[in-house]
Amino acid sequence: MSNEQLIAHTRAWVDRAVIGLNLCPFAKAVQVKGQVRYVVCEATDTAGLLTTLCDELDFLAKVDPTQTDTTLLIHPGVLGDFLDFNDFLEVADAAVEELGLEGVLQVASFHPQFQFAGTDINDVSNATNRSPYPTLHLIRESSIDRAVEAFPEAESIFEANIEKLEQLGAAGWAALQAQCLRDSEGK
Numbered sequence: 001m002s003n004e005q006l007i008a009h010t011r012a013w014v015d016r017a018v019i020g021l022n023l024c025p026f027a028k029a030v031q032v033k034g035q036v037r038y039v040v041c042e043a044t045d046t047a048g049l050l051t052t053l054c055d056e057l058d059f060l061a062k063v064d065p066t067q068t069d070t071t072l073l074i075h076p077g078v079l080g081d082f083l084d085f086n087d088f089l090e091v092a093d094a095a096v097e098e099l100g101l102e103g104v105l106q107v108a109s110f111h112p113q114f115q116f117a118g119t120d121i122n123d124v125s126n127a128t129n130r131s132p133y134p135t136l137h138l139i140r141e142s143s144i145d146r147a148v149e150a151f152p153e154a155e156s157i158f159e160a161n162i163e164k165l166e167q168l169g170a171a172g173w174a175a176l177q178a179q180c181l182r183d184s185e186g187k
Contacts, residue, residue: 001076003040005184009132010038010074012183017176021168023128023161026147035069044077046088053107053136054095060138061101071138079134082113092136106144108137125162127173132180 001009014036019028030036037060041052053073060071079085092107110131115121148154165173 003042006040006074006076006133007038009181009184010072010135012180013132013177014072016180016183017127021161021164021176023157023164025151025157026143030069030143033069035065035067037068037071039071039073041073041075042077043075046078046091049075049078049088050091050095053092053138054099056138057096057099057101057105060140061099061104065140065143069140069143073136073138074133075136076133079111082111082115085109085111085134104141106139106141108139110135110137122170124165124168124170124173127165128158128161132177 014027014031018024019031037056039052039056041049043049043052052075056071056073060068079088086109089107089109096102096105096107110129111134112130112132113121114129114131115126116123116129119126151157168176
């Protein structure tokens with residue numbers, strides 16, 4: 001798949017799943033304003049991914065938030081195994097700290113095999129964090145603070161998401177994912 005196709009598929013997932021199901025009530029505004037940066041990392045090892053992650057953290061820290069508020073770092077060639085991906089999150093957090101960006105930026109995680117601790121792999125609640133490809137979401141802390149201020153009961157989002165996904169069911173989620181792929185292919 002080309003980088004353009006990977007981005008188109010991820011963008012369709014953001015539009016249909018994240019925004020369409022309102023899994024993140026804060027995503028629509030930045031998507032509509034074109035403030036989401038989609039970057040494909042072509043690395044095939046964690047060292048290459050870490051280099052790209054650091055570059056993107058540096059970029060996001062320096063760029064005007066009205067231009068780019070958040071970044072989705074898509075990395076299909078590395079960390080396809082969820083447990084390895086999950087372990088890498090400690091490396092990502094350490095990079096944020098080493099770059100002096102703790103309290104400025106944070107890294108959230110999305111993965112096709114995402115699984116919350118204590119859930120069955122097939123539990124539909126895992127879909128809240130399932131993306132088409134392994135993806136690191138670089139987020140400004142100030143954006144999170146504004147979102148929480150605007151939505152004071154932010155902790156209720158997770159419960160509402162699980163309820164939506166349980167209503168949608170596994171078959172509905174699969175159909176939505178298939179539609180995302182069709183959307184990305186222009187079908």
